[in-house]
Amino acid sequence: MNKRGQETREHIKKCAADLFARKGFKQVTMKDICVAAGLSRGGLYCHYNSTGQIFQEMINDMMSSQDMESDLKIRQNQSAAAILNELLDRYQNEMEDTGASLSLAIYEFFSSQDMAGGNHALYEQYLISVNTWRKLIQYGMERKEFCQVDIDAVIDLIIFSYQGVRMYGRLVPVDKEIPSRIIRQIKSILIRGD
8 A cells, every 4th residue: 555545544543543542443434534534425434444454443543552662661661650651651541641542433333243153353353462461561670670460460460550541531530549559550560679
């Protein structure tokens, strides 16, 4: 695909992400995306066949971007604590910004998929996230920046508290202190105090 085509796809995904965050997955139509992106139906369908295709590509991009970014920083021998702080700052900002959350859209999208037919895309995304966190925590423990911890338990705490606040925050008001407390606790569990 040429540069202009790739730029158009990125523009479409950005516009669609805003719509999905506000309306959820089920309420967004291809027409909505056309209007938001300033494209004709033909222009949009030249790049994507459905809202599902756009959404799946957005999720894949987000997950692989976080994984690649973390891997690069580890290869550059950056501080594990600095990498952790940056990731957790991003998570905290996302937990506090419930209006921009894709959690509801993610739930709607993946709950509508035919899991019996072998489509386990959400689980694959979860495994990418687990792998990213596992590499970082192991790296931090090897560098003696992190405490020796039960890696799986800490990963569960990170992923499920993050997604829980993002989903719950779409349904009821969430005290802004909750993300702060979660992040502080994760840091206190991982980062060595000596």
